[in-house]
Amino acid sequence: MNLLAEHHLQGTSAAFYIPNFISEDEEQYLLRKIEDSPKQKWKTLHNRGEVLQKNILLREDLPAFLNDFPDVLGRLRFLGTFDQSPHKGPNHVILNEYHPGQGIMPHEDGPSYHPVVATISLGSHAIFHYYRYNKDKDSLSVGPESVGRSIDPAPLLSLFLEPRSVVITTGELYTTHLHGIDDVYADTFTGNGFLLLPNGSHSRIVNRHMIQDETVVGIIESGGTVKRTTRYSLTCRDVEKVASGRVAGVIKRT
């Protein structure tokens, strides 16, 4: 992971943030390809009774636009991100769509993936939170990891994901923590890197010194609001066993 060293997020065991992983031209191209993707492959997910996001599992025959131009998957392999993974590179990509006001509740990605995930943002920023479980007696109980365990509502880490960036999560942030995105229309900052959370508390943006967009840096440091627009994310993983079946089935969330 040497190439990743300069992108390491301080204070984390194993998270990396790379701004401008995708160029602006490449982003425009990918957004066009995504908008052209067959609508019947999209699955709408419901959470808390509301529609939170739509997603599609791009499995097996990964679309050429992820290998040809721009060679997103090759770039991830080159970073060394997936050197320890069974196929030495991602073989599984989920495309998520978030309109303003949509997010994804704190969750774990689970053990069916090698514990490395690379998430590319296109079109809009988002704030990505990592959470931990409360250390209560339940955490000592045997049984499926997340059953009955309460989550500490204060994010352990909060990252500002710029459009065209990639965030890479490995290690215990992957295996024992959760991640999520608040379902808000805009993100409000109160200065000195602090984000105002929906519950009124604050969380500091850990990657604020790595952010490239000067306007955003100004808002994060001095206070203000950044509106969300439609965001697409490409979540790239190595699945140890790819399920057989038809190309590009839809993912089922647990």
Ligand SMILES: O=C(O)CCC(=O)C(=O)O
């Ligand atoms: O869209 C994102 O940035 C996160 C998606 C995610 O966590 C997932 O699909 O498991």
Ligand SMILES: [Fe+2]
């Ligand atoms: Fe996830």
